[in-house]
Amino acid sequence: MSGNFVPAWTKNHNLIPMNYREISFLGLAVSLLLIPVIVSVCFAPKKSNPLFEFKSEKSRHLKTSYGDPDKFSEYFVDVEGLNDGYDRYPQGYQMVEFQKSMLANAKRGYNFAQLDWVERGPGRTGGRTRAILIDHADPTVNTWYVGSVGGGVWKAKRETNSIGRDAIKWIALTDDLPSLAVSAMAGASVKFPKIVYVGTGEGFFNVNASSGVGMFKTTDGGNTWIHLSATINNPNWAFINRIIVDPNNPDIIVVATNTRIYRSENGGESFIRVLRKQKGPIQDLRAKPDDFNVQFASVRGSGILKSIDAGKTWNSSLSELAYEGGRIELAISLSHPEVIWASVEGSYRRTVDLGLYNAPIAYLYRSVDSGDTWRFVDHLSSVSPFGQAFLSRQGWYDNTIVVHPFSPDTVFLGGVFRFKAWIEGSVKGRGTIKRLQNNVSHLNLINFGGSHAGGKITLGTFEPQASNIADTELTSVEIRFGKNRTQFAHRYTVPATGGSNRDGGAGIAFKDYIYRDYVEVPFQVFDKTTGQQLMVSFRDQGYDGTWNLKTYFSAGPGRLHSREYILVSKYDYNAEAPLPDYTVNGGFANGLMYFIWPTRTVDDDILIYPDGLLEGTLKIDYVLLDGEFRNTQLWENDEVHVDHHNLTILPIDVNNNEFHIVNGNDGGFAYSRDGGNTWIEGDRFPGYNTSQFYDATKQPGVSFYLGGTQDNGTWLSPFNPNARRGWEEVQGGDGFDVVWKSADSLMGSIQGNYITRSIGGPDYGNWNLAGNILDFPGQFLTSLSWTSESEDYVFSISPGRQGGLLRSTNFGRRWQLIQPKNINQWGDPHHGGKVRISIADPEVVWAGYRMRGNGARLHVSENAQNPRQARNNQKPVLLRSVKSPDFVPTAPITGLATHPINRATAYVTFSVSCQPKLVRTEDMGETWQELSGFVGSNNCQSNNGFPNARVWDVEVFPDYPNIIWAGTDMGIFESRDHGETWAYADNGLPAVSVWRIRIVDGEVVVATHGRGVWSLDLDQVQGQIQTSVADVVDNIPISFELLDNYPNPFNPSTTIGFKVLKGSHISVAVFDVLGRKVATLTDQYYARGTHEITWNASAASSGQYIYRMEADSKLISAKSMVLSK
DSSP states (O other): OOTTOOOTTSTTOOOOOOOHHHHHHHHHHHHHHHHHHHHHHTOSTTOSOHHHHHOTTTSGGGHHHHOOHHHHHHHHHHHTTGGGTOOOOOTTHHHHHHHHHHHHHHHHTOOOOOOOOEEEEOSSOOOOEEEEEEOTTSTTSOEEEEEETTTEEEEEEEEEOTTSOEEEEEEESOTTSSOOOEEEEEEOOSSSTTOEEEEEOOOOSSSOOSOOOOEEEESSTTSSOEEOGGGSSOGGGSOEEEEEEETTEEEEEEEEESSOEEEESSTTSSOEEEEOOOSSOEEEEEEETTEEEEEEEEETTTEEEEESSTTSSOEEEEOOOSSOOOOEEEEEOSSSTTOEEEEEOOOTTSEEEOSSSEEEOOEEEEESSTTSSOEEEEEOTTSOHHHHTTTTTOTTTSOEEEEOTTOTTEEEEESSSEEEEEEEEEEEEEEEEEEEEEOOTTEEEOOOSOSBTTTTBEEGGGOTTOBSOOGGGOOOEEEEESTTOOEEEEEEEOOTTOTTTTSSSSOOOGGGOEEEEEEEESEEEEETTTOOBEEEEEEOTTOSSSOOOOBOOOSSSGGGSOOOOEEEEEEEOOSSSOOGGGSSTTGGGBTEEEEEOEEESSOSOOOOTTTTOOOEEEEEEEEEEEEEEEEEEEOOOTTSOSOEEEEEEEEEETTTTEEEEEEEETTEEEEESSTTSSOBOGGGSTTOOOOBEEEEEEOTTSOOEEEEETTTEEEEOOSSOOTTSOOEEEEOSSBOOOEEEETTEEEEEETTTEEEEESSOSSGGGEEEOTTGGGSOOOSSOOEEOOTTSTTOEEEEEOSTTOEEEEESSTTSSOEEEOOSOGGGTOOOSSOOEEEEOSSOTTOEEEESOSSSTTOOOEEESOTTSOSSOBTTBOOOOOEEOOOOTTSOSSOOOEEEEOSSOTTOEEEEOOOTTSOOEEEESSTTSSOEEOSSOTTOSTTOOSSSOOSSOEEEEEEOSSOTTOEEEEETTEEEEESSTTSSOEEOOSSSOSOOEEEEEEETTEEEEEEBSSOEEEEEHHHHHHHHHHHHHHHHHOOOSSOEEOOOBSSSBSSEEEEEEEESSSEEEEEEEEETTSOEEEEEEEEEEOSEEEEEEEEOTTSOSEEEEEEEEETTEEEEEEEEEEOO
């Protein structure tokens, strides 16, 4: 390093010139920033083309401002009723309900024919992908396991097509498992390539929403999967963030969940907790590539832990974060395994200006001795603001890091964008607060946005107005309160009209503090290390000549504020006279170490001074850390979706510095063969159909499709698409409800009620803001409704007292607000409600946020197409509340649907655990029926086959209105008797979350939240229904069959079903894994039909068992089950 190198953190540092490459990337970053900035300030009806504003995947970088992953997770919390006091769903409920439903189908004789579902795609745009694992069964490392958060586990194999271009073949591995939110994968080592472990549940959200179903294991490369029983029905396994597996012994597994670290030595049959709950979630876990005994784990906001005995015990490796931090991601060098990097989410206590908004400065740490010591890696002064805030504003959501395979000094970073960083030099002595401990009675420290300790303290080295203070001069101090603990302090007042509000309160510059005198205060300040007493100053906010501890107050005239700041100096105390340099205005800035704002914790008339009622000590522990410097460049291009969750390195040739990189992001998967210089995504890799759709529809009369997705905007299909055909993005943000009226008239929606329309066809340039829609309050999940009978009438909703039913009579060119008579019953939800026009009568419109709770009601209009005001003897539009039954939850509704024939019939869905999921009215809301079997049920069990799962939509078949489909978290449930009973529709659609079911133009269109869009010919569905109904009536088995037991795993009892083709002597016995018979469950004659038996295993030990069926001494089948005690 050159001799004139100056640390970036020193005062009055010299600017280091940027090289050309840095300048060019900075210019690119600034240009990328300007687009979302322009959007944010022009978010108004005057905008002519919302496509430009929200184009997050064409010019990918707009996604920074308009993706709302936090709102998505908060919505789940809201609709599950957690804000209304309801309990969470049990951990793993999707698997439990799915298995129960499959067994119920067998018991009842439901024989669902496999329908000809068409997977419509989008073929080139996947969904959020967090887990990628190299499949070492392929020695070319061109095969990978890829895990999405809605579409399960896939296998991707890179191939070369007929014209010599790269292509990827995709195979879905878990379509028969329900809604796998895959967050972690491990295994597939060189020695044991077929063994893979999968963890579920996203533990990275600021609220816990996307919970998982535990862990799965395959021993045959993904062909079959075992659900690890030890990870089921335990809330500590709801969020599995990382898994590591011993490459030499795949039975040894270490797992980081949000709350614990677990270890198994028997391939996941059982686990031992090796680390208790920490201060924050445990979000990363890594093992040294050359020594599995050495492992590292990160704890959000706390630090890094280390194990040297393969995860059996853990100790602190890094606890002294230089600044307040959040999520911490780790990376270990392949070429130098003793080198470990950490990417740390910053806080808003230290930010950088990125235009019209600030983003937290993110941090890097590095250890070169296997975690024994760590160095803070600060940015050079020449690094652009983007390079400083390389995680942008959502490091809690997307944060990934990987070390260059051949250089331990270089890392690749992923946040909203991707960056490359490398070491440029080192320095000693960067200071930070190790601990702030307050045990002073009646005293509280205010978070005023300070540099450290959650904004409660500012270090002089971080205060631009301070002078003559360096990192090495700060020290740990104690501020001691109590009887006879006094000293003299410099008193300053402030101008009565000073500050940002000209009220003598906030925002007064140090230079404007007026020195008054040297007076006694009721505390003492000492250097903890040397015992030396220190000088101190204070702000006399009340102008009364003394320091006072006041209850927090910061409104009105400044003299009433509680801003009695304490300002600790580096200089030694002198009881005889003030420090001469401090007897001038703003003098305390010289040598300022600490700045705090104490207030009183009780609002009473206690006289704090001079009675000495304050007792205790405020301790500020300071520490110096060694540091390094990094250069950082933007490593982004238009070829890859933003929001990066995984970067995985594939070393190829060290001599030629050749390596490949695979990337998981909000748009799915990307791949680079040249070390990240160029990337391939989308059209070249079709087939990874894992998009999370909220809604989808089709063009009347033609096989074009349109839909809105989480993270990826709104997409338009080509003609008659399949799973490998690419779609075209037409607008960004988070896409919600869509409308396709005719070939040239369409509507789309984005969060915040930002509704767009196209009158010239679906092409990109034809979309514009829908009239005055932004005149009304918005919500996260924008809701739209239109039917073929409603012509140009379109409806939406707007929350709160300023909201109501929104109506457009000219297909979105202009919107009108229709409010109910009692606006207090309308509702003010956190994130969204629903509106639906009756399919039977377009005059009937249902809308609302809740059926009850917080005073809210569902509403209906029976004359929604009338003028708003009385005209020509017509009545004005009336929007009235409907009666709400006591048995429905108080949580927000999740779906609304109407009947194809009866105008007075409507359906409402809910997503609260153990509560009614589906209700129906047949008399315009006067009375309601519960259809899901949860009213009066015990133990969260439906009495009619409906699952205890979140429900998003309902559709009634027009020609067979006794047939109802309900979209749930694990697929479609079907009723064939007007909602009296329900069964899982095991008809060929993957077991995926279904958010919208539409019947459009003779076709069923299904929007899934994890497996894209699917469609089905309506005639085929109704024909299958006729056949299957007949099968159920006959209830005649067509073969001998041993059914899956339920529950599985179980404790202590489980039920086993079997089918008998003809009258036979049936034997069912249970064996342990060594082949020893444990129990004979039945050994007798059975008539033709479906039967079931129960095994009570109270006397058996935990473990895996085999149950076997014989008919007339002939083996029919054998299956496994797990007893978990």
